Amino acid sequence: MPRVRAPRVVLAVLALLVFAMPAHAEPRRVALVVGVATYPDRTLPTALADAGLIAETLRRGGYQLITASDPDAEQLRAAIRAFLAEAETVGPDGAAVVYVSGIAARDGADTIARAADLAGEGYRLSDLTRALAARGQGTRVVALDVSRRVGFPALAGQGGELVEPTAEAGLLIALDAQPGMTRADGTGTYGAYARALAEALSDPALDTAGIFQRVRVRTHEATNGAVTPFE
Numbered sequence: 001m002p003r004v005r006a007p008r009v010v011l012a013v014l015a016l017l018v019f020a021m022p023a024h025a026e027p028r029r030v031a032l033v034v035g036v037a038t039y040p041d042r043t044l045p046t047a048l049a050d051a052g053l054i055a056e057t058l059r060r061g062g063y064q065l066i067t068a069s070d071p072d073a074e075q076l077r078a079a080i081r082a083f084l085a086e087a088e089t090v091g092p093d094g095a096a097v098v099y100v101s102g103i104a105a106r107d108g109a110d111t112i113a114r115a116a117d118l119a120g121e122g123y124r125l126s127d128l129t130r131a132l133a134a135r136g137q138g139t140r141v142v143a144l145d146v147s148r149r150v151g152f153p154a155l156a157g158q159g160g161e162l163v164e165p166t167a168e169a170g171l172l173i174a175l176d177a178q179p180g181m182t183r184a185d186g187t188g189t190y191g192a193y194a195r196a197l198a199e200a201l202s203d204p205a206l207d208t209a210g211i212f213q214r215v216r217v218r219t220h221e222a223t224n225g226a227v228t229p230f231e
Helices: 006-020 047-060 073-087 125-133 192-201 208-222
Strands: 029-035 064-069 095-101 104-107 109-112 139-145 172-175
Touching: 029 047, 029 073, 047 064, 047 095, 047 139, 047 192, 064 073, 073 095, 073 125, 095 125, 125 139, 139 192, 172 208, 192 208
Parallel strands: 029 064, 029 095, 095 139, 139 172
Antiparallel strands: 104 109
């Protein structure tokens, strides 16, 4: 009697169908990381290293990175434009994250102070947060490691302490210190906020709220209670 071969044919067809099915696309994750260390009155000791630490942490987490290290005004704006274009492609399961290390000051609204000519060399952070809130879907976070003392003449009389960020729908805005507070530039290889953020981002068990709760606790501990982040 001839041997029955039908089951083998069926299995072969099933295997073909399984391997022919398209794989599910991974959620898009994009990030903008900016480090600004050089200012008219001083060079920040950890700003570039902090930005590098966060960039590497995000890269390991699968983020597509756009970075700017001590950019001039046009380089900063170009990096932000490129990031916002990428953020538009993020779906509901993806993420768009911004981390900025440097100095910001209050000038009607929060502004990254880049050089003596604030109007020409700064960037209004509220423009970035509004634009990001209006683009893409999924998780959207702006982490600002910028609450350092402003000491150069361009901002004389304007005050360096940051105001509480304006809430934007669907966007989490985090500060390295409480609104109205400034902190020391820091010493060592990395700042306390950047170290805490890198640690929290590396923990796959934490959601967005858990990440910044961890950052708040770790930064508070590392500074002996002198600095408590805000979001």
